[in-house]
Amino acid sequence: MLQQQPLTGNRPNGRGLGMNTHPGLHALNAVHPPSQHRSEGETGLEGSENGLESRRDIGDILQQIMTITDQSLDEAQAKKHALNCHRMKPALFSVLCEIKEKTGLSMRSAQEEEPQDPQLVRLDNMLLAEGVAGPEKGGGAAAAVSAATSSGGMSPDSSLEHSDYKSKLSQIRNIYHTELEKYEQACSEFTTHVMNLLREQSRTRPVSPREIERMVAIIHRKFSSIQTQLKQSTCEAVMILRSRFLDARRKRRNFSKQATEVLNEYFYSHLSNPYPSEEAKEELAKQCSITLSQVSNWFGNKRIRYKKNISKFQEEANIYAMKTAIGATQNEDSPHTPNSTGSGSFSLSGSADLFLGAPPMNGEQAAYHMGAQDPVAQSRFPDRLYSPRESRTNGSWQEQATPPSPGSDHSENSN
DNA sequence: CTTAATGATTAACC
DNA sequence: GGTTAATCATTAAG
The missing domain is CATH 1.10.10.60 (Homeodomain-like)
Structure with missing residues (x-):
């Protein structure tokens, strides 16, 4: 929310002024001036035949870029490499940077700060309280049992049902943890994949770190919504288990x-x-x-x-x-x-x-x-x-x- | 199987 | 917060 001050400072529309500051634009302007300026001649060009060649180059590049999606993968890879090596590439890249700089302004306010889903917080708390989430083994399940029976209490002879309950609970725990791990792994895998992709793409198009950041955030959000579902169903399972095993009404035992x-x-x-x-x-x-x-x-x-x-x-x-x-x-x-x-x-x-x-x-x-x-x-x-x-x-x-x-x-x- | 006994839960109350 | 009264759900007895 703070960086990316417009290069043009106090001129939000920034039209034209930004160009002064961009060396890339100079390069491009040099070889491909806007059409309305064409009549003014080719001042600044190294030579007319050179300019013509450059212009053809540009058209060529653009054409290649436009059609790259129609080609096969191998073809496209080769073409990409060729484009990367093209002598006009830095100039093209700079233009893209410039354009991006401007369009980036409009999409900047689009997002910002998800407000920590209260539903998710609730689920987390519950899983923690039930001993499903949180630290490994033993203590968790025991804590859950004692918490669940805090009002009813448990007599010493009811440990049998509790061991059954505990095994079922740890079963749920295991499923939950393996699934969670799976999701986390998939998430990080996917994230690194996307980041690699973006890094690769950053050679041909400008990709700001902030953009990568946002991409990662989006991925994480998507994955965490899946996680939320997992947590939801885990909570339900625990509730069912609890009502089955710990509802004293169902498992009533006469006093001695x-x-x-x-x-x-x-x-x-x-x-x-x-x-x-x-x-x-x-x-x-x-x-x-x-x-x-x-x-x-x-x-x-x-x-x-x-x-x-x-x-x-x-x-x-x-x-x-x-x-x-x-x-x-x-x-x-x-x-x-x-x-x-x-x-x-x-x-x-x-x-x-x-x-x-x-x-x-x-x-x-x-x-x-x-x-x-x-x-x-x-x-x-x-x-x-x-x-x-x-x-x-x-x-x-x-x-x-x-x-x-x-x-x-x-x-x-x-x- | 039906029925009685019984522990737990609930809402309303003070 | 504890009680009452009604009720639920399970257990024991027939």
Whole structure:
């Protein structure tokens, strides 16, 4: 955008003035003056017979150039060589330079600065994030997996599916990289080819470095559009792979028996307020070797399903209340055991929530627990804080629960 | 095969 | 940001 000041300086139209500065034009003018000047005679010519000869030469050259495309390759090559050796060649070349100088002005503003396709940037970022692009081997794929499961997390036993995923991903990686390499190679090959061509042509016609530069840029643009397509389809492949392998919904695994037990234990021992705090969730997650969000999911599901059909969960509630109670009495002997089976609690309050299992159906059961906030759990999770939603601690979390269904009063309900 | 159970996702809500 | 309620998709059970 800055070079190529017109030779004529402040005269953009440049007509005629530029000629003064061009030695080549002088040479040409000398042998082939413009027709309108012909009448003025042949001043400056070395001699009339010489001028005539030169004129014939010029016509000859032009004729040869015009017809060179009609000839066979060998013929053309020979003719080209001959033209290159022609004594008029420098002059002709200079004229071409001059013409180019002028026409170059108009095409200069045509291009400039492609604004970095945002789409391409997005694709690049994604490929990088998925571990397809970027550094070789290992770390990339692992990073992709951990990134993909950041919300869902991965339990240790799911490494099997992940190895499958990883192999598929590295397959995609390989294809992507070989293709990319192929494109890059083809691009550089083509570029050097074109540059050689231009260099060769620069012997007979003026080719500015800038022009070569632009040519290269055009080639690169074309090739990068192909690359973009490659990246696009690679992204799609990765997305499909991901949805196949990492969508936990599709590859759902039930929690281990022990994990469900721990969760249920907590749930039923906090039935009046089954909203574990962040700390409690972390503790549960650790115990069950599941993620925090899985704990949250579980409690969310549990609450809603319990509320929806309390009678269905009666048995379960009793069982876990019993368990808690037994665990509590057993631990009375060794109140300072900090292990996972819980410690130091009172059978009395440990089974407190048991009564909630058979609520009066009008939601007033909460009154039983206004003061006794589950000492069991408090000792089990000493750092437990009650959920920020204090409004629920009075047990109203299920107050609007609709009784299961009119005809579902099972026999065990009467117990 | 059908059905129940269950973990995850989603939109609407506060 | 966490919850609820509805829903989806998979797994386990019949």
